[in-house]
Amino acid sequence: MTRGRRWSAAVLAVALLAGGCTDEDANARFRPGAADLGDPYVPGAGNGGYDVAHYALRVRYDPASDRLTGQATVTVTATAGLSRFQFDLAGLTVDRVRVDGAPATHRRDGNELMVTPAHGLPAGKRFTVEVAYGGVPQPLPSGELGDGGFHATGDGAIALGQPESASTWYPVNDHPSDKATYDLEVTVPDGLAALSNGVPKGQSSKDGWTTWRWSEGSPMASYLTTLVIGNYRVSTGTHAGKPLVTAVAAGLPADGPAARALARTGEVADFLAERFGPYPFDAYGGIAVADERIRYALETQTRPVYGPGFFRGDRPNTEVVAHELAHQWFGDSVSLSRWSDIWLNEGFATYAEWLWNEHDGVRTVAQAFADRYAVTDWTKPTVDPGRAAMFGDAVYQRGALAVHALRRAVGDETFFRMLRGWLAERRNGTATTADFIGYAERIAGRSLRPLFDAWLVGAGAPALP
Template sequence: MRRTHRRFRPALAVAVVAALGFTACTDGDERPGLRPGAADLADPYVPGAGNGGYDVAGYRLAVRYDPATDRLSGRAALTATATIGLSRFNLDLAGLDVSRVTVDGRPAGAARDGDELVVTPRDGLPRGARFTVEVDYSGVPAAKTDGQLGSGGFLHTDDGAIALGQPWSAATWFPVNDHPSDKATYDVEVTVPDGLAALSNGVPGERTSADGWTTWRWAERAPMASYLTTLVIGDYRVESGTHAGRPMVTAVPASLPATGPEAASLARTGEIADFLASRFGPYPFDSYGGVVVTDARIGYALETQSRPVYGPDFFRGGRPNPGVVAHELAHQWFGNSVTLSRWSDIWLNEGFASYAEWLWEEHDGGRTAQRNFEIGYAAVDWSRPSVDPGRSGLFGTAVYKRGALAVHALRRTVGDDTFFRILRTWTAERRDGNATTEDLVVLAERVAGKPLRPLFDAWLVGGTAPALP
């Protein structure tokens, strides 16, 4: 973005949706070795988000969306493993109506509790069991208006829709374990009226049309956090090609000029990704790309996996903006491939992506990283920490700018060779997984062969300006 312990919650008092044929199954809670999965992962930055008791391996989503009515219908199939003996479990799903739920092909009890879908398998699930839950759902998806970035989630637009947002958005258009600690693969089919594009994450698949509707297919085979999913539907000029042997898909609204700053910025995606790979290690995904949107509610750019989405504000000056492309592409390593375990460590995403802007600017003939460090050092508010900045500071300058200062301070302390070896070791060893600040400190000390904890403490959380290394 530019601009785990699990808590057990008591049994929920849930309303049964009898009209949809659901049944409440609470007696399973007393079966030996089984108990309800947690309805909340207890991350204080996203209260209510995520669920415990299972780990999702993959999602298969088939959705149909009609912009004329703003109605979405879908079927989600989640393949998961029970991490405890489960009498029931929760999925995050905001506002949509559910008509059918099965677990391993058998009808399951289901009920709603706010933005939670509570699923009760007929026989329970023993610890270690691999299972598949299917959910049929439909309705008019809604935006989330209480996020730190303003409106997010599923946004109806003049010619389609945009599903986007951080730290959450996925639960507004499909049932999900909506926390970055549970990453999974995704297969997405999106059916829309002929003439509209339907863009998502990963490698494009076969596109088919029938009866006035076109189905677009996408597959993200690397594990992906739910907030990194996206769906962009509308009248877009889609460019498809390859880069470094991988698909490259970029899209700009058809209303924008083909030679405008938006298209010119996206055209540098491959070049910038190659430069970052020379610093961070191999590009971690099977496809490249980017999407520009013009909806004014999107006042940010977001690093949606393999295909970042860029809001209109970054191109107001009428000139290309490769800096924002560098920032969002850096997230493919820092944030997407190596994903935070908890939102209080968001500087691991934003500090490194902001630093990548400095690296790219210097490479592209602008200010050096050292000069940007000097400017930032003089301007930053040292009373605000980068680690655990509080919910109101989730996207604050301490996370972005102070985080970038800490990265450069590490570089000055250990030297260039060791610094870039730390970065490449981090992206290699933690690829496709989750991590914390503590994990980074331990790894950096191992690679550098020297204590670095005092350095990280001073530059990330200390209340006064640290001494320059």
């Protein structure tokens, strides 16, 4: 609004409806979207005022220069009237931004990309944002699992990490509460693999470069996206009528424990489906990397990534495969609303290890429960453990103890019916601890709050149910 000009109420109303007035003091319909979703475990991550439905990413990466160029087309719905909105984007340079095809103003504020469209965006409006960007990606310092995000390697790159990683290679609403579908095109020099999430959509080559295409049609949390580029032995096939793609780094033995463990992916998934209900996605797989900086395995959707430390010996480590595949149900299909409830991911995935080990003849669930109960530090809570402890034993092991305590309290038939129903009801969505407890009580037909309080947050060893 120009100073000194007087607007009639009618003229102002017309301007507002047209979206032509962007003065935030005068136009109460449009405000900047929040720059933070308020999750204390990841301050600054996530953005408010909109919901992402789909990311279409076209990425080109040259290992010789470590340079990445990208074109992101993001389909978004405004959840509030927006004069401005933001994406998380760390370190890369933005060349241009368009909103619904029209040039938009943009600027950087640390790891935030701030976008001001030509006109205000009313609540409920669906729009597209195109971002052209590039640079040399760098990982984000994390501390718990090591740096997360885009790591250049000797023969390519690995984009991976939890709780943050996606913002190092594309503009994103980087919080699991805003899940979206994805289409990815990744162009790399001929001879290199470019692996990502979802269903493989083919490859094409031109002028010394090969484009690999992937599509994930189920909503996916941003930290579950991955990009693995390099020299890999890629195996493709089908399982239960769905594509199964596994890959083992060329630096690992061709018939070593990593390859043998990943070869059992379909078998492990079928075992878990008998307990948890149908496998929730349209593709299976796994990727074993050789980079020693990756000291963990991560449940990247449809295609978990495994660090080399899990395959040191001669025996194929199918326990870690069971853990990461269990996450396809607990964590990927049903995701977190907030990071303080991460036990909903890790406690159930750890319990799935116990189930698989019993099935595989390693040890019984009862033995695993008794052994862990005896050594647990009950002063450390499972729910809201604090950012520094979000990957600690209280989340994984005490969380698994709580799951088995629930099983013993309600009985096997009710317990497994409860898990299958929970996963079916919440499929493709998000949840909190309170949501799960409420559902469990509804299925059990009685209060379970004292049991969960004792096993998840009580300061002393709980009585055995």
